[in-house]
Amino acid sequence: MTRSRDDGMFRFTTAAFAAVVLLIVIAIGVELWRQSFLSIEKFGLHFWTGTIWNPVSGQFGALPFIWGTLYSSILALIIATPISLGIAVFISELSPQMLRQPLTYLTELLAAIPSIVYGLWGIFVLTPIVRKLELAVPDPLKKLPLFSGPPLGVGMGTAALILAIMVVPFTSSVAREILKNVPMAQREAAYALGSTRWEAIKVALGYGKSGIIGAVMLGFGRALGETMAVTMVIGNNPQVSASLFAPQYTMAAVIANEFTEAADELYLHALIEIGLLLFIITIAVNALSRLFIWSMQKRTGRTVILRPAAIEEVAA
Amino acid sequence: MTTFLIDTGTPRRIKAPVMQTQINGMASPAEARIRVRHFDFFYADAKVLHGITMDIPDRQVTALIGPSGCGKSTFVRSMNRMNDIIPDAHGEGVIEIDGRNIYDGGTDVVELRRRVGMVFQKSNPFPKSIFENIAYGLKIGGVRNRRQLSETVEKSLRRAALWDEVKDRLNDSAMALSGGQQQRLCIARALAVDPEILLMDEPASALDPIATTKIEELIWELKENYTIVIVTHNMQQAARVSDRTAFFMLGRLVEYGETNTIFMNPREKMTEDYVTGRFG
Numbered sequence: 001m002t003r004s005r006d007d008g009m010f011r012f013t014t015a016a017f018a019a020v021v022l023l024i025v026i027a028i029g030v031e032l033w034r035q036s037f038l039s040i041e042k043f044g045l046h047f048w049t050g051t052i053w054n055p056v057s058g059q060f061g062a063l064p065f066i067w068g069t070l071y072s073s074i075l076a077l078i079i080a081t082p083i084s085l086g087i088a089v090f091i092s093e094l095s096p097q098m099l100r101q102p103l104t105y106l107t108e109l110l111a112a113i114p115s116i117v118y119g120l121w122g123i124f125v126l127t128p129i130v131r132k133l134e135l136a137v138p139d140p141l142k143k144l145p146l147f148s149g150p151p152l153g154v155g156m157g158t159a160a161l162i163l164a165i166m167v168v169p170f171t172s173s174v175a176r177e178i179l180k181n182v183p184m185a186q187r188e189a190a191y192a193l194g195s196t197r198w199e200a201i202k203v204a205l206g207y208g209k210s211g212i213i214g215a216v217m218l219g220f221g222r223a224l225g226e227t228m229a230v231t232m233v234i235g236n237n238p239q240v241s242a243s244l245f246a247p248q249y250t251m252a253a254v255i256a257n258e259f260t261e262a263a264d265e266l267y268l269h270a271l272i273e274i275g276l277l278l279f280i281i282t283i284a285v286n287a288l289s290r291l292f293i294w295s296m297q298k299r300t301g302r303t304v305i306l307r308p309a310a311i312e313e314v315a316a
Numbered sequence: 317m318t319t320f321l322i323d324t325g326t327p328r329r330i331k332a333p334v335m336q337t338q339i340n341g342m343a344s345p346a347e348a349r350i351r352v353r354h355f356d357f358f359y360a361d362a363k364v365l366h367g368i369t370m371d372i373p374d375r376q377v378t379a380l381i382g383p384s385g386c387g388k389s390t391f392v393r394s395m396n397r398m399n400d401i402i403p404d405a406h407g408e409g410v411i412e413i414d415g416r417n418i419y420d421g422g423t424d425v426v427e428l429r430r431r432v433g434m435v436f437q438k439s440n441p442f443p444k445s446i447f448e449n450i451a452y453g454l455k456i457g458g459v460r461n462r463r464q465l466s467e468t469v470e471k472s473l474r475r476a477a478l479w480d481e482v483k484d485r486l487n488d489s490a491m492a493l494s495g496g497q498q499q500r501l502c503i504a505r506a507l508a509v510d511p512e513i514l515l516m517d518e519p520a521s522a523l524d525p526i527a528t529t530k531i532e533e534l535i536w537e538l539k540e541n542y543t544i545v546i547v548t549h550n551m552q553q554a555a556r557v558s559d560r561t562a563f564f565m566l567g568r569l570v571e572y573g574e575t576n577t578i579f580m581n582p583r584e585k586m587t588e589d590y591v592t593g594r595f596g
Contacts, residue, residue, distance in 0.1 A: 191401060203442060206443070
């Protein structure tokens with residue numbers, strides 16, 4: 001009697017904890033909305049598309065920040081994904097046993113470095129290097145929108161690079177964990193049919209595909225919200241530009257930079273609305289990637305092997 | 317009625333070279349598809365196969381039996397050098413297929429594995445469609461022609477007695493098939509690259525009796541065209557499907573001969589004890 005009541009209690013308690021997670025998400029959303037209603041009322045959907053950010057005249061448009069955040073994160077993803085997969089494949093499939101542990105440890109060490117340290121390194125080491133590279137870009141290429149503008153060093157390119165470096169340990173750790181969990185039988189099946197080593201690795205990657213996409217999306221989520229290091233190297237200039245040379249701005253960076261200066265209420269509400277947008281975009285990106293993974297699993301008829309434990313281990 | 321007794325590592329039993337020509341009703345060396353001579357295998361420093369010598373005849377089913385850890389799986393995986401993917405494992409001695417030692421330095425392992433197909437204990441389809449599973453071996457072999465792929469897929473599935481069950485859903489995931497169907501899919505996948513020899517490592521041990529019967533019937537049909545080596549834990553299965561049986565114990569080949577002889581009239585006490593279920 002008492003023991004079955006304990007079961008009920010246990011169930012209730014854990015359910016309550018689970019509910020708290022959901023409640024916190026909802027509460028954050030509601031609070032962000034409440035604290036930004038002045039800006040929402042005044043600008044409506046134009047807030048998403050406006051390109052002018054002028055606190056003095058009270059004009060607020062978030063497009064440059066949305067652009068900066070998405071562009072820098074996507075660039076970081078493009079740079080970091082092949083590197084991360086390369087690291088994961090090397091550690092789990094090719095590296096001598098002796099090197100595996102040290103390499104794993106070193107990549108994970110990258111994740112432990114505080115963001116501000118990355119930022120300082122970005123300013124003092126990476127920015128001068130990027131500037132030299134920008135100066136070396138041949139003139140014909142400078143006609144392309146990607147390489148237009150003065151070579152300042154600080155700007156989108158540097159921000160994307162530093163984001164990529166910060167994302168690599170996350171994506172590669174999860175991808176490595178995924179590959180480790182691909183059953184040996186899959187590789188054996190490939191070898192038995194006359195696969196080369198590379199072909200067998202492709203089979204393993206294919207088996208872990210949904211998990212690896214999850215790993216990449218995890219990295220993307222990290223890049224979207226990253227604040228400090230990016231703020232220090234991106235140049236903090238609100239403009240929508242395709243150029244890697246151009247100083248730009250991100251949503252997280254503008255909140256961090258201007259929150260303390262937001263003297264009037266509309267300004268404050270506009271900044272919080274940017275927080276709301278970031279919140280919405282992050283949730284949307286996560287939901288979309290979930291949906292994508294889910295539909296892929298339905299096609300291949302297999303459950304995901306992205307283990308939450310792997311992510312927690314990395315995030316810790 | 318001769319039981320073919322081969323090198324088991326103890327000097328008393330080294331009779332193989334003398335007896336090879338005397339096997340009646342079995343493969344004479346000329347018909348042997350796989351010739352194994354003094355083959356040893358090591359995992360790091362541990363020697364797990366000791367001087368195996370035997371001839372495996374063409375287009376027959378040869379069963380390898382013996383208690384767990386006797387080396388029969390290691391042995392069958394040596395015949396397509398599947399063990400190469402295990403770090404620190406290596407084989408010494410001779411395994412000749414069609415007159416060429418596969419343990420020679422110049423052997424193209426990828427090519428070897430296409431000629432010597434393998435089916436594993438646990439079915440291991442790729443998480444792809446039924447069609448893509450069968451076509452995989454062809455595709456990595458460079459076949460791109462859609463029609464050729466379709467024809468081979470159908471032929472292989474028919475040979476594996478699976479065609480009628482899956483012909484209307486070739487684009488469905490192979491993971492949705494039942495265990496027995498998955499195992500026949502794996503057999504079809506192995507057949508698709510047109511091997512000459514088929515190695516089966518306990519192919520039915522994870523299946524229910526009905527699915528097992530189907531696999532056994534299939535093995536019986538396949539031996540018309542393929543040389544089959546099957547590892548099995550199940551002695552009734554060895555008795556049902558094989559022409560010849562080899563009994564392994566502690567990494568040595570204890571006795572090898574016609575299946576009937578091994579089961580009805582074994583020469584070695586150890587073999588008799590094992591096949592009558594006194595140990596194992």
